Amino acid sequence: MRTTSSAPVEAQRIQELNGVPERRGAYVLYWMQQSQRAAGNPALELAIASANRLGLPVLVVFAVTADFPGANLRHYAFMLQGLAETAAQLRERGVAFTIRHGAPDAVVLELAPQAALIVCDHGYLRIQKQWRAQVAAAAAVRVVRVEGDVLVPVAAASRQREVAARTLRPKLLALREQYLRRLPSVRPEVSAAQLRVPSSLALEDVPGALAALRIDRTIGAVPGWTGGLSHARARLRAFLRADLAHYDVARARPGAPRVSGLSPYLHFGQISPLEIALAIRQSAAPAAARESYLEELLVRRELAVNFVDTTPDYDCYQSVPEWARRSLHAHRDDPRPHVYDYDQLTQARTHDRYWNAAMREMLATGYMHNHLRMYWGKKVLEWSADPAAGYATLLRLNNSYFLDGRDPSSFANVGWVFGLHDRPWPERPIFGTVRYMNAAGLARKTDIEVYVRKWGASAPAPLAL
Numbered sequence: 360m361r362t363t364s365s366a367p368v369e370a371q372r373i374q375e376l377n378g379v380p381e382r383r384g385a386y387v388l389y390w391m392q393q394s395q396r397a398a399g400n401p402a403l404e405l406a407i408a409s410a411n412r413l414g415l416p417v418l419v420v421f422a423v424t425a426d427f428p429g430a431n432l433r434h435y436a437f438m439l440q441g442l443a444e445t446a447a448q449l450r451e452r453g454v455a456f457t458i459r460h461g462a463p464d465a466v467v468l469e470l471a472p473q474a475a476l477i478v479c480d481h482g483y484l485r486i487q488k489q490w491r492a493q494v495a496a497a498a499a500v501r502v503v504r505v506e507g508d509v510l511v512p513v514a515a516a517s518r519q520r521e522v523a524a525r526t527l528r529p530k531l532l533a534l535r536e537q538y539l540r541r542l543p544s545v546r547p548e549v550s551a552a553q554l555r556v557p558s559s560l561a562l563e564d565v566p567g568a569l570a571a572l573r574i575d576r577t578i579g580a581v582p583g584w585t586g587g588l589s590h591a592r593a594r595l596r597a598f599l600r601a602d603l604a605h606y607d608v609a610r611a612r613p614g615a616p617r618v619s620g621l622s623p624y625l626h627f628g629q630i631s632p633l634e635i636a637l638a639i640r641q642s643a644a645p646a647a648a649r650e651s652y653l654e655e656l657l658v659r660r661e662l663a664v665n666f667v668d669t670t671p672d673y674d675c676y677q678s679v680p681e682w683a684r685r686s687l688h689a690h691r692d693d694p695r696p697h698v699y700d701y702d703q704l705t706q707a708r709t710h711d712r713y714w715n716a717a718m719r720e721m722l723a724t725g726y727m728h729n730h731l732r733m734y735w736g737k738k739v740l741e742w743s744a745d746p747a748a749g750y751a752t753l754l755r756l757n758n759s760y761f762l763d764g765r766d767p768s769s770f771a772n773v774g775w776v777f778g779l780h781d782r783p784w785p786e787r788p789i790f791g792t793v794r795y796m797n798a799a800g801l802a803r804k805t806d807i808e809v810y811v812r813k814w815g816a817s818a819p820a821p822l823a824l
């Protein structure tokens with residue numbers, strides 16, 4: 360494995376963004392955006408190693424924009440809880456931290472004139488790429504991007520849009536061992552204590568910071584999920600202790616879930632996928648269970664990243680494969696016994712008690728078990744007036760209510776409901792040759808009645824709406 364001379368980070372994770380040289384400065388600036396953590400973060404380690412080489416302290420900046428597409432109070436609350444922990448851990452490591460309200464590119468460019476070097480992390484959504492491109496174009500200093508939220512760097516795995524998991528899997532598995540190496544933590548040699556860089560939000564008081572932001576408050580925060588690395592690690596430890604050994608067989612039991620619940624933490628970069636993968640690999644659980652989990656964390660998750668990274672219109676119905684759109688179009692005028700609008704769906708008022716239970720879980724917790732997500736998504740396709748409208752409704756529900764929404768996995772899995780990464784199946788009404796799911800299958804294959812007792816209409820009222 361090649362690493363740069365100045366850092367313990369694989370060269371394949373590092374990308375020069377503007378070809379401008381380093382220069383004299385007051386600090387190395389790490390613009391934290393995707394990898395919102397103070398441990399297991401290769402961008403941070405590269406920033407510290409570079410600062411040691413230059414004899415400078417590190418300043419980390421995080422910019423909070425109030426209008427990130429689709430984000431609401433539910434997401435901001437989880438994110439700020441995580442950032443509060445990150446800020447404290449950075450200070451303990453001798454690294455300065457500032458959080459500012461504003462457009463990320465503008466906030467970074469305000470601090471750029473004193474920077475000898477800018478390091479940023481990598482995000483795959485359109486807006487994340489635009490911000491990085493704007494900073495790289497406008498900063499008169501070297502900007503370096505470090506890819507730390509996937510196990511295998513995306514371009515190292517594949518430079519093309521992959522057809523399905525079966526085409527990406529062998530490429531990822533061939534590289535897996537090369538990248539499953541612990542990231543060393545670098546000690547800052549120059550203290551940042553003398554840097555005085557004010558913040559415009561006080562993370563010591565997260566509710567107060569949230570109140571100061573002009574964000575969409577229509578969907579409330581969820582109790583039971585607290586953002587931050589310590590909470591992610593507590594979930595990981597509990598999963599390793601009690602559930603991983605049963606993961607491959609128990610995944611089909613949404614009534615008694617034995618899953619990790621790590622997707623919101625991964626979405627906000629609050630825990631490293633490498634840390635999770637190493638813990639899974641080192642556990643004493645049976646190999647089948649470990650491999651089953653790594654299939655989700657590595658293959659399914661990074662297939663989603665491959666899709667978003669290689670598909671400019673990843674958030675549009677047109678990104679669904681042509682065979683699927685053609686078939687859905689051919690069945691556009693099929694009779695639809697049930698059609699529901701967005702409000703009926705968000706009130707969990709359909710004729711289907713399984714679906715309503717899933718929706719109630721999502722409303723109350725911002726989470727839903729994967730098996731239910733599949734069924735839930737397929738029914739939105741079935742109950743929409745036409746497929747393109749169904750796609751838009753499903754993406755909006757997904758990204759508004761899930762804590763892990765607005766992620767590459769959101770776009771890839773909503774696309775999956777409409778045929779992405781799948782193959783044609785026997786033809787049937789409404790769905791054409793796109794895969795269909797029905798309630799009888801759910802009843803046969805899962806413990807859905809246990810789940811309905813938990814989340815159905817007679818269950819306790821959902822909280823925090």
Ligand SMILES: Cc1cc2nc3c(=O)[nH]c(=O)nc-3n(C[C@H](O)[C@H](O)[C@H](O)COP(=O)(O)OP(=O)(O)OC[C@H]3O[C@@H](n4cnc5c(N)ncnc54)[C@H](O)[C@@H]3O)c2cc1C
Nearest residue numbers: 618619620621622655656659660729732736764768769772
């Ligand atoms: C219609 C639909 C919508 C979905 N929307 C999202 C979303 O908005 N955000 C999101 O992160 N995931 C989404 N998923 C994928 C998956 O359901 C969740 O990642 C998973 O349920 C999260 O729970 P967990 O962390 O307990 O998963 P675990 O079973 O513990 O899996 C471990 C990790 O593997 C990854 N993973 C698992 N399944 C998938 C998958 N199918 N695709 C990609 N990665 C996966 C996740 O990062 C997850 O945290 C969606 C799936 C469907 C079918």
